[in-house]
Amino acid sequence: MTNPAPSNILPGLRLRQRFPxxxxxxxxxxxxxxxxxxxxxxxxxxxxxxxxxxxxxxxGQSATPQAVANIRQDLxxxxxxxxxxxxxxxxxxxxDFGTSWASKNSVSEQIGKRLGNSLFxxxxxxxxxxxxxxxxxxxxVHFRNRMPDKIINVISLAAISLPxxxxxxxxxxxxxxxxxxxxxxxxxxxxxxxAERLKAIALPTATLVLVVLAHMMRMTRAAILSVMSSAYxxxxxxxxxSAFRAIVKHAAPNALAPIINVVALNLAYLVVGVVVxxxxxxxxxxxxxxxxxxxxxxxxxxxxxxxxxxxVYIFLNMIADILAIIANPRLRHPR
Amino acid sequence: xxxxxxxxxxxxxxxxxxxxxxxxxxMAAGITLAVADKLFTESAEAxxxxxxxxxxxxxxxxxxxxxxxxxxxxxxxMFCVGRCWGDMLVESDPLTGAAVPAxxxxxxxxxxxxxxxxxxxxxxxxHDGKELTIDDVVATLKRHTDKxxxxxxxxVLGSIKEIKADGGNLVLTLSEGNADMPLLxxxxxxxxxxxxxxxxxxxxxxTGPYKLTSFEPGVRATFEKNKDDWRSDRGYVDSIEIIGMxxxxxxxxxxxSGQVHYINRVDPKTVNLLKRAPNxxxxxxxxxxxxxxxxxxxxxxxxxxxxxLALKYAMDRETMVQKILGGYGKVGNDFPINAxxxxxxxxxxxxVYDPDKAAFHYKKSGHSGxxxxxxxxxxxxxxxxxxxxxxxxxxxAGIEIEVKRExxxxxxxxxxxxxxxxxxxWGGRPTQDQMxxxxxxxxxxxxxxxxxxxxxxxxxxxxxxxxDEAKRKDMYRTMAMMVRDEGGVILPMFNDFVNASTKQVxxxxxxxxxxxxxxxxxxxxxxxx
Numbered sequence: 001m002t003n004p005a006p007s008n009i010l011p012g013l014r015l016r017q018r019f020p021x022x023x024x025x026x027x028x029x030x031x032x033x034x035x036x037x038x039x040x041x042x043x044x045x046x047x048x049x050x051x052x053x054x055x056x057x058x059x060g061q062s063a064t065p066q067a068v069a070n071i072r073q074d075l076x077x078x079x080x081x082x083x084x085x086x087x088x089x090x091x092x093x094x095x096d097f098g099t100s101w102a103s104k105n106s107v108s109e110q111i112g113k114r115l116g117n118s119l120f121x122x123x124x125x126x127x128x129x130x131x132x133x134x135x136x137x138x139x140x141v142h143f144r145n146r147m148p149d150k151i152i153n154v155i156s157l158a159a160i161s162l163p164x165x166x167x168x169x170x171x172x173x174x175x176x177x178x179x180x181x182x183x184x185x186x187x188x189x190x191x192x193x194x195a196e197r198l199k200a201i202a203l204p205t206a207t208l209v210l211v212v213l214a215h216m217m218r219m220t221r222a223a224i225l226s227v228m229s230s231a232y233x234x235x236x237x238x239x240x241x242s243a244f245r246a247i248v249k250h251a252a253p254n255a256l257a258p259i260i261n262v263v264a265l266n267l268a269y270l271v272v273g274v275v276v277x278x279x280x281x282x283x284x285x286x287x288x289x290x291x292x293x294x295x296x297x298x299x300x301x302x303x304x305x306x307x308x309x310x311x312v313y314i315f316l317n318m319i320a321d322i323l324a325i326i327a328n329p330r331l332r333h334p335r
Numbered sequence: 336x337x338x339x340x341x342x343x344x345x346x347x348x349x350x351x352x353x354x355x356x357x358x359x360x361x362m363a364a365g366i367t368l369a370v371a372d373k374l375f376t377e378s379a380e381a382x383x384x385x386x387x388x389x390x391x392x393x394x395x396x397x398x399x400x401x402x403x404x405x406x407x408x409x410x411x412x413m414f415c416v417g418r419c420w421g422d423m424l425v426e427s428d429p430l431t432g433a434a435v436p437a438x439x440x441x442x443x444x445x446x447x448x449x450x451x452x453x454x455x456x457x458x459x460x461x462h463d464g465k466e467l468t469i470d471d472v473v474a475t476l477k478r479h480t481d482k483x484x485x486x487x488x489x490x491v492l493g494s495i496k497e498i499k500a501d502g503g504n505l506v507l508t509l510s511e512g513n514a515d516m517p518l519l520x521x522x523x524x525x526x527x528x529x530x531x532x533x534x535x536x537x538x539x540x541x542t543g544p545y546k547l548t549s550f551e552p553g554v555r556a557t558f559e560k561n562k563d564d565w566r567s568d569r570g571y572v573d574s575i576e577i578i579g580m581x582x583x584x585x586x587x588x589x590x591x592s593g594q595v596h597y598i599n600r601v602d603p604k605t606v607n608l609l610k611r612a613p614n615x616x617x618x619x620x621x622x623x624x625x626x627x628x629x630x631x632x633x634x635x636x637x638x639x640x641x642x643x644l645a646l647k648y649a650m651d652r653e654t655m656v657q658k659i660l661g662g663y664g665k666v667g668n669d670f671p672i673n674a675x676x677x678x679x680x681x682x683x684x685x686x687v688y689d690p691d692k693a694a695f696h697y698k699k700s701g702h703s704g705x706x707x708x709x710x711x712x713x714x715x716x717x718x719x720x721x722x723x724x725x726x727x728x729x730x731x732a733g734i735e736i737e738v739k740r741e742x743x744x745x746x747x748x749x750x751x752x753x754x755x756x757x758x759x760x761w762g763g764r765p766t767q768d769q770m771x772x773x774x775x776x777x778x779x780x781x782x783x784x785x786x787x788x789x790x791x792x793x794x795x796x797x798x799x800x801x802x803d804e805a806k807r808k809d810m811y812r813t814m815a816m817m818v819r820d821e822g823g824v825i826l827p828m829f830n831d832f833v834n835a836s837t838k839q840v841x842x843x844x845x846x847x848x849x850x851x852x853x854x855x856x857x858x859x860x861x862x863x864x
Contacts, residue, residue: 056748065780066482067489074485102400102407103552104537110399110552169584177592185393185589187578189555279582282393282589284554288581292398292553301400 025322032314036307039314040092043306044085047299053077054101054297075101088303097304102296107304110289115308117188118278118285121201122270125208130263133213137220137259138247144225156214168207168280175203185282204281208274212266219262223255230254257324264320272309384842388862390572393586393595394851397579399553404536405526406479406486411599411850412579414523416556418854419575420462421526421541424453424472424505425517427765429846429853432677434517438467438527438542439505448512448800453505453520459565461529462540469500474531476505479524488524491769512800514807515766522765523854544570544858553579558857571842571861590835591615596862597836599851602716603661606833619663620832620845620852623675623763623770626659626667626715628708628725628825633785634755640821641700647686647825648693651728655827658724659717663833667826670818671761671770672811675847678767678804680812683819693732705735709750713743714758721827722758752783759783765848767811768799775818784823791817839863 055071072078091098097107140149159167176184186200227233228251236246275287286305293301357375358368396411408417424439439453459467476498479486497508507516526532526541539547542565545558558575578595580586586598587605591612601609601617610617630637630646637643652666665673668685710722719740726736741750750757764770773779776795777787791814798810818824832850836843842860846853852860 050744053748067485067487070483070485100400102398103402104404105552113551114399169588172585172588176594177588180592184592184594185578185580185585187555189549189551191549280585282578282580282582282585284399284551288553289399292400296398296400298400 021325024325028318028321032318035314036311039310040089040307041085043303043310044081044088047302047306048081050297054299071101088300092304092307098300100293100298100301102293102298102301107300110301111286111304111308113190114284114286114289117283118271118274118287120188120197121204121208121274121283121285122267124198124201125205125212125270126267128205129209129213129216129266132209133216133263134220134259136213137217138224138252140217140221141224141228141247141251142244144221152217156217159210160214160218163276164207164211164274165276165280167210168204168277171203171206172280187282187284189284201283204274204277204283207277207281208270211277212270216259216262216266220255220259223258224251227251227254253327256327260320260323260327264316268313268316271312384571384861385863386571386573386861388572388864390575390597390840390857390860390862391595392575392577392857393580393589393598394577395579395581395583395586395598395600397553397577397581401552402537403539403550403552405524405528405532406484406488406536408487408524412553412556412577414849414854415851415857416547416550416577417523417526418543419545419558419577419857420539420543420547420561421528422543423521423523423525424455424527425520427518427521427846427848427853429844429848432518432675432765432847434521437521438472439517439520442517444514444516444802446802448514448516448802449509451507451509451516452501453507453517455503455505456565457503459542460563461542462546462561463529464563465529467527467542469503469505471529471531472505472527473498473500474533475525475527476507476531478531478533478536486524488522490773491519491522511796513768514800514802515768518765519769521848523849545575548574555579569855569858571859572857575857577857590837593837596840597834597856597860599832599834601833601835603659603663603833604717606661606663606835609835614837614839616836616838616840618834618836618843618845620834620850621665621673621675621847622830622832622850623673623847624832624850625671625673625761625763625826625829626655626718626721627671627759627761628827629751629757629759629783630823630825631755631785632823633787636700636702636706637755637823639700639702641696642702643823644820645693645695645697645700645732645734646706646729648689648696649729649732649734650725650825650827651688652686652827653688654724654728655721659721660828660830663831664828665831667828668819669822669824669826670815671763671774671824671826672767672815673829675763676767676770678808678811680808680815683812683815686819688728690728690732693729693734697732697734705737706756707737707739708756708758709739709741709754710758711741711743711746711750713746714751715760715830718758752781763849768795771795771814771818772799775822786818786822786824788817788821836860 055068095108097111099105100107136152140152143149172184175182182203183200184203186204188197188200224247233246233251236250274285275291278285278287279291290302290305293305358371394412394415398410401410401413405417405421408414422438424437425434426437427433428435438456438459440456442451442453444451455469455472461467478484479488480492480495480498494509494511494513495507496510499506509516529540544561544564544566546561547556548559549557556577560570560573564570580589583600583602587609589595590598591609593614606617609615630643632638647669656662656664656666666685668683672679708722710718712719722738726738729736751759761774764773772795774781774783775786775791776782777792794810794814798807801807801810834851839862840860841863843856844852844859846855
């Protein structure tokens with residue numbers, strides 16, 4: 001009577017009680033897949049609703065009705081939307097995004113190259129900016145309301161207020177045009193060596209670091225400061241820990257969740273939000289690829305880019321959530 | 336030195352003009368003998384082309400969607416890429432726009448201009464070592480004229496009924512006479528490929544001065560010199576690199592920092608800033624492209640010729656050229672032809688801004704209330720500003736214009752050719768016939784002013800097959816007058832092609848045919864160390 005019969009508990013609930021962490025991760029994972037599926041419908045539907053179509057846009061003023069009709073028939077645009085959607089999704093799940101309407105190249109192959117370029121740039125920017133941001137954040141907490149903190153604050157505020165294309169142009173003006181020490185344009189290509197590549201992406205990387213640094217740094221600072229005001233930090237102080245040790249050992253771990261979140265958000269931005277930077281620096285990444293495709297309504301490419309961008313966002317957010325749960329055991333047992 | 340003599344001098348420098356021709360033309364343009372002589376010597380000294388070097392171009396217009404198939408060339412980037420590795424049967428003279436031999440050595444029309452016989456050059460080799468044959472030529476034209484083809488030249492070649500080989504000659508039979516047939520074959524899509532490119536349209540094998548060594552769509556194309564080129568008066572540099580740069584500021588930064596030698600599409604708004612860079616030269620070439628305000632002749636209130644005239648007189652063309660083109664352009668005269676066309680009808684009075692005449696015709700038209708003008712930034716650079724400027728100049732004539740800014744996305748589908756009054760752009764065509772046939776013939780798909788006049792159509796068809804140049808010129812004059820006085824187009828300006836290079840680049844040919852020295856820039860210039 002006192003113990004409820006085990007058979008009354010749902011299997012899912014049982015799993016959740018025995019392995020709360022695993023269950024949560026699984027749940028987040030399934031949710032991500034559903035979300036991605038919903039996004040795919042949105043992308044496909046949204047593109048269908050766009051004004052103008054590929055045949056006329058692609059041919060422009062040289063389009064004759066004959067050529068337009070040829071292209072439409074060739075691409076099977078006369079078939080119903082649902083058929084095309086199901087076909088597209090089926091292939092996309094297997095990693096096949098079809099061929100570009102405009103260039104007739106395999107989209108997956110091209111995206112492989114472009115995504116590689118984007119990840120290279122984003123990865124490089126992240127490697128520099130994340131430790132720098134977290135480090136500077138802690139540093140400014142340590143010196144809070146004193147001169148170093150104020151300087152860091154002013155500079156980061158300035159950097160965050162400038163649009164990225166402006167930062168980019170400034171860097172180009174000084175380092176490429178005036179002093180001639182940096183490589184511009186930052187075009188990378190297949191036959192390029194690694195060292196050459198690093199040199200080519202120096203300016204766009206610097207731009208990206210400046211753009212994302214402030215956001216992450218200020219978030220780190222705020223998160224740690226809010227922890228610092230809690231009672232156990234006072235205890236740490238009272239038991240005689242050095243200020244720096246108190247921040248690193250006691251405050252930082254408890255501020256991890258919001259920091260991880262903002263880092264994930266910025267990482268996602270580095271991959272999918274750098275269209276402007278890519279255009280300014282003539283960097284052949286995903287952003288420019290998608291912009292090119294949108295202008296001529298090259299649907300297979302736009303759809304593939306949209307889906308990959310969504311996947312990157314969802315994936316990074318999922319990782320952030322999971323890491324936050326691991327970092328803060330309280331989140332494992334929702335009340 | 337005015338534009339024209341500068342232009343002549345550059346032709347001498349490029350080796351395209353003999354002393355005799357130069358002196359004749361320069362003196363006709365009002366230059367004294369002594370000055371012309373000095374000019375020729377200077378230009379001829381600069382004319383010794385240097386060979387070697389690596390030429391880098393930064394071009395707007397490349398996209399990840401670009402195809403290597405010449406039939407699908409569309410962007411400025413591919414236009415230039417194709418000219419590097421391929422040849423057409425015919426080229427156009429940079430100065431006069433007339434047809435000149437390329438892979439076709441010579442040609443002969445029948446009396447009614449219906450049948451054309453082209454003699455194909457012998458001993459020309461493709462990049463793969465195979466010799467060019469008449470079969471390759473026939474196959475190429477067949478591929479581009481196939482009704483199922485997606486070729487950009489399909490519309491141009493629509494009148495070709497039969498393509499066949501007759502011995503070593505190419506014989507084209509047209510459905511109707513066309514005196515401009517050779518020029519049509521200079522279209523940049525019509526690159527002669529082995530077996531017409533049917534086996535592998537993307538192979539990029541041609542007879543041009545350069546071989547394509549690498550290509551990443553929208554990013555970069557590289558070339559090396561074709562050692563077996565059949566011509567010696569081109570292809571001076573050893574290798575070429577064309578980089579896609581769609582951001583105007585990026586192009587300017589790359590040029591002024593010396594990372595590239597040449598850029599296209601310099602924004603008229605910033606050209607004066609770029610001029611201040613010490614190592615930069617602005618290259619501005621008169622072109623056929625024109626900016627237009629389009630009225631539908633068949634829709635109220637624009638079906639009234641007095642209202643159309645009123646709106647034409649209310650256009651301040653000079654101000655437009657100064658403000659919108661930064662002075663890099665010429666005023667238009669409400670018909671789509673300018674002096675860069677062969678057989679340009681001279682002596683037609685220039686229409687100028689006249690608020691009184693505008694007011695007079697406006698009153699006569701009986702129209703009242705505002706007139707709605709739709710525009711968008713994609714119509715042409717500065718289109719929205721141009722619309723507002725126009726609104727102001729109309730106000731002085733008592734005409735009220737309501738400017739509606741439309742989204743750029745879908746402008747060509749939803750506004751242009753659909754709405755009765757809008758702004759637009761025309762790139763120009765190789766011949767007057769083509770320009771009129773594309774946009775002013777009653778049955779033309781792109782008749783965006785809905786100008787429908789049987790007498791005009793008849794004259795156009797007559798002129799097309801007329802081989803007597805004087806008669807033809809006369810017909811074009813009558814047609815120009817019809818469009819100017821009764822058509823639905825307000826044509827304030829022809830825009831120049833504004834490009835820029837570093838001072839190392841020599842021998843640039845100002846080609847009236849099209850932008851970037853008609854796409855041939857990389858094959859015509861050389862680098863001065």
